Amino acid sequence: MLTTEEKHKIDHEISLVPSPKNACIEALKIVQNSHGWVSDESLKDVADYVGMSPAELDSVATFYNLIFRRPVGRHVVLVCDSISCWVMGYEGIRDRLYEKLNIKYGQTTEDGRFTLLPNCCLGTCDRAPALMIDNDLYRDLTVEQLDEILEKYT
Amino acid sequence: MEKPLTQHIVPGRAPLSLKEYEQVGGYQSVRKILKEMAPADVQNLVKASDLRGRGGAGFNTGLKWSFVPMGPEAAKPKYLVANADEMEPGTFKDRVLLEGNPHQLIEGMIIAAYAIDASISYIFMRWAYKVAAREIIKALEEAYEAGYLGENILGSGFSLDMHLHTGVGRYMCGEETALLNALEGKRANPRAKPPFPQVSGLFGKPTIVNNVETLCCLPHIINNGAEWFKGLSKTGDAGTKLYGISGRVKTPGCWELPMGTTIRELIEEHGGGMQDGYLFKGLLPGGASTDFLVEEHLDLPMDYTAIQAAGSRMGTGTMIILDDHTCPVGFVHNLQHFFAQESCGFCTPCREGLPWVEKILLAIDRGEGKPEHLLTLDFHTKYLGPGNTFCALAPGAMEPLQSALKYFREDFERHIHEHHCPWSKAKVWQPSI
Ligand SMILES: Cc1cc2nc3c(=O)[nH]c(=O)nc-3n(C[C@H](O)[C@H](O)[C@H](O)COP(=O)(O)O)c2cc1C
Ligand code: SF4
Numbered sequence: 159m160l161t162t163e164e165k166h167k168i169d170h171e172i173s174l175v176p177s178p179k180n181a182c183i184e185a186l187k188i189v190q191n192s193h194g195w196v197s198d199e200s201l202k203d204v205a206d207y208v209g210m211s212p213a214e215l216d217s218v219a220t221f222y223n224l225i226f227r228r229p230v231g232r233h234v235v236l237v238c239d240s241i242s243c244w245v246m247g248y249e250g251i252r253d254r255l256y257e258k259l260n261i262k263y264g265q266t267t268e269d270g271r272f273t274l275l276p277n278c279c280l281g282t283c284d285r286a287p288a289l290m291i292d293n294d295l296y297r298d299l300t301v302e303q304l305d306e307i308l309e310k311y312t
Numbered sequence: 313m314e315k316p317l318t319q320h321i322v323p324g325r326a327p328l329s330l331k332e333y334e335q336v337g338g339y340q341s342v343r344k345i346l347k348e349m350a351p352a353d354v355q356n357l358v359k360a361s362d363l364r365g366r367g368g369a370g371f372n373t374g375l376k377w378s379f380v381p382m383g384p385e386a387a388k389p390k391y392l393v394a395n396a397d398e399m400e401p402g403t404f405k406d407r408v409l410l411e412g413n414p415h416q417l418i419e420g421m422i423i424a425a426y427a428i429d430a431s432i433s434y435i436f437m438r439w440a441y442k443v444a445a446r447e448i449i450k451a452l453e454e455a456y457e458a459g460y461l462g463e464n465i466l467g468s469g470f471s472l473d474m475h476l477h478t479g480v481g482r483y484m485c486g487e488e489t490a491l492l493n494a495l496e497g498k499r500a501n502p503r504a505k506p507p508f509p510q511v512s513g514l515f516g517k518p519t520i521v522n523n524v525e526t527l528c529c530l531p532h533i534i535n536n537g538a539e540w541f542k543g544l545s546k547t548g549d550a551g552t553k554l555y556g557i558s559g560r561v562k563t564p565g566c567w568e569l570p571m572g573t574t575i576r577e578l579i580e581e582h583g584g585g586m587q588d589g590y591l592f593k594g595l596l597p598g599g600a601s602t603d604f605l606v607e608e609h610l611d612l613p614m615d616y617t618a619i620q621a622a623g624s625r626m627g628t629g630t631m632i633i634l635d636d637h638t639c640p641v642g643f644v645h646n647l648q649h650f651f652a653q654e655s656c657g658f659c660t661p662c663r664e665g666l667p668w669v670e671k672i673l674l675a676i677d678r679g680e681g682k683p684e685h686l687l688t689l690d691f692h693t694k695y696l697g698p699g700n701t702f703c704a705l706a707p708g709a710m711e712p713l714q715s716a717l718k719y720f721r722e723d724f725e726r727h728i729h730e731h732h733c734p735w736s737k738a739k740v741w742q743p744s745i
Binding site: 174 | 515
């Protein structure tokens, strides 16, 4: 069930576009913001609300890299795996994260704290290697910095 | 040396507030066009300035605008969209402009919207640019409050709304027709052209999509004229350019320099030369989807004309350096992994071809390559090339591959004959998962 607040926010997005369907990505973002991801149930609620079939909405939701259709941890770690970060040796960072969190890409730590995902170029190539945790960007990374960075996220 | 676009950008310092921006002449160009110029005058001035689109294709901006239907009969509302998706690997120049001087972009967008008589505008920005989003939101509020946006701007009768739209991550969102689909809440598949967006774009209405850097040139062209803009360049392509370098140089970064600055000057003076112990082997001049250039090209001016004549494209102007410690096969493999992942899947050659290319490169990289694999790669560079796919993603993906096969073919062959990667194991690109 969409909450009153979610409906209110979605209504605002709908008011900005010709047809409610046009606001569907914004609606998915709103739901993901409150739950961390978009469950089948949320997907169906949004689909009903904007007048789409769940299948049609899912075709949109699954197209985009950052609409999560599976649960994620409290914090999402996005590691840039594109060319400049690779040239600058990002694998050390990735391997240290694998080891430290004891998970691989696409997995979530058992305590639900972190989900680890690869991500394409973060647009900060002059300061590679780089990663993002939630809304925070870290660049010029070295393996030694990782422990301290991860500690900030509980 | 004049650096109009970055003159007020100081790394590490907050961007100018509206008041500070006005004190250094900000928004003067808006006052000028609203008072003295008709939309057609703005179009003609920009056409005469030879400004070419900084999004990669280098199309003349004024000419692009001239295809928008004008006059009272034209469909309304018309839209202007700033393309701030910047997901081309190796590219980080629009970030500098967005974070460093958001009012300059808004000012440029008002000019472009006025020139095509658009009443609604969007900044389509990738989700990852969190700082930029914060600064743009702040600047939009200030601009509305000061009356540069909204109804009846400065009493001129011209009205313009401007919204920030942040995407949810997909390289295809940068392709202008796919971007329009994303803005409409659809999958970011590209659209068939014609009709061109200038005639039927967002919600079926006339629309212009311009790159952030393109738009940021406009206030300066209005204030200083077409001849001044052309005079900024060292060559026949007008203006300054935001160039960037990433990879193993001493001081990677982004700099605004005269258009036509040579590659050698960029690498040696601005990038500080190669890091100690690393030798230059090649470079992609303007992002992942441009052809490699090598040693013999270092004295070329970085502009649209010269780089195209050398068989590549200037693209976004942000180059990626391949050094001698990095395996060229691994380098290209990394790029093809990106393109295969980001293919929208709409047309068969790209959807099926790119993963095939990626698999072959993985095999070669691992020492499992066969001589006939090179022929299969050659075949793909032809059949995923221009004219065979629905949009420019696949042909763009083939540019670094075809040129790597040309300049570094021996390295591919060595992998196959020696049954392993001649570079250190750590430099084998391994897509995880
Ligand atoms: C796959 C693909 C991705 C693109 N990504 C971007 C982008 O992130 N930013 C951009 O300005 N142009 C991008 N472009 C180019 C746009 O389609 C378009 O040409 C450009 O925004 C037009 O602006 P301009 O005329 O000012 O250069 C991309 C093109 C393709 C084919
Ligand atoms: S070339 Fe690739 S990205 Fe472009 S339409 Fe075809 S499948 Fe989609």
